[in-house]
Amino acid sequence: xxxxTQSPSFVSASVGDxxxxxxxxxxxxxxxxxxxxxxxxxxxxxxxxxxxxxxxxVPSRFSGSRSGTDFxxxxxxxxxxxxxxxxxxxxxxFPPTFGQGTKLDIK
Amino acid sequence: QVQLQESGPGLVKPSETLSLTCTVSGDSINNYYWTWxxxxxxxxxxxxxxxxxxxxxxxxxxLKSRVTISVDRSTKQFSLxxxxxxxxxxxxxxxxxxxxxxxxxxxxxxxxxxxxxx
Numbered sequence: 001x002x003x004x005t006q007s008p009s010f011v012s013a014s015v016g017d018x019x020x021x022x023x024x025x026x027x028x029x030x031x032x033x034x035x036x037x038x039x040x041x042x043x044x045x046x047x048x049x050x051x052x053x054x055x056x057x058v059p060s061r062f063s064g065s066r067s068g069t070d071f072x073x074x075x076x077x078x079x080x081x082x083x084x085x086x087x088x089x090x091x092x093x094f095p096p097t098f099g100q101g102t103k104l105d106i107k
Numbered sequence: 108q109v110q111l112q113e114s115g116p117g118l119v120k121p122s123e124t125l126s127l128t129c130t131v132s133g134d135s136i137n138n139y140y141w142t143w144x145x146x147x148x149x150x151x152x153x154x155x156x157x158x159x160x161x162x163x164x165x166x167x168x169x170l171k172s173r174v175t176i177s178v179d180r181s182t183k184q185f186s187l188x189x190x191x192x193x194x195x196x197x198x199x200x201x202x203x204x205x206x207x208x209x210x211x212x213x214x215x216x217x218x219x220x221x222x223x224x225x
Contacts, residue, residue: 096210101151
């Protein structure tokens with residue numbers, strides 16, 4: 001299976017900050033990567049698919065990018081509702097696999 | 108807007124079969140891939156498998172020998188059966204919709220906790 005490694009595992013930030021979360025694939029996955037946001041006790045929500053395609057309705061302060069096997073989720077101008085855990089998922093190789101998560105909390 | 112709702116027992120005994128159903132409302136069940144994912148308490152996400160509306164399936168090899176996912180278009184429901192469960196199968200189980208067949212999950216149910224314990 002393709003291993004997805006997220007960094008950092010935890011990040012503290014303030015409202016208005018810019019935050020970057022990275023996901024590294026153990027092998028090439030082209031641009032087949034999705035990002036999800038999960039709040040405590042809730043199901044994950046899809047934010048981005050195909051590495052950089054923003055799902056309809058997701059605020060434009062979320063963006064995704066790719067450099068080789070490294071993928072980045074960037075949140076500009078953090079809002080209070082953005083504090084959550086974020087997961088990446090590779091969808092190139094079967095079975096699809098997730099990163100271990102990055103928890104973003106308030107500084 | 109599609110809504111998904113999981114239902115089933117919250118407690119299953121070791122060695123028995125875990126059975127969950129997901130009811131779809133607000134949209135057709137046709138032309139989509141209906142998926143199960145699980146999340147052990149405090150841990151990450153695991154893709155279990157999907158059933159296409161036509162009935163074809165695809166399972167995670169790590170669970171394939173124990174999993175069956177099926178669909179009933181007449182009731183707009185799809186189901187998960189996981190047999191020979193152990194404590195390691197304790198998790199929140201989510202049903203979800205994959206709109207494209209490319210494995211990312213567009214819409215999710217709220218999840219249901221299933222505990223395996225005697």
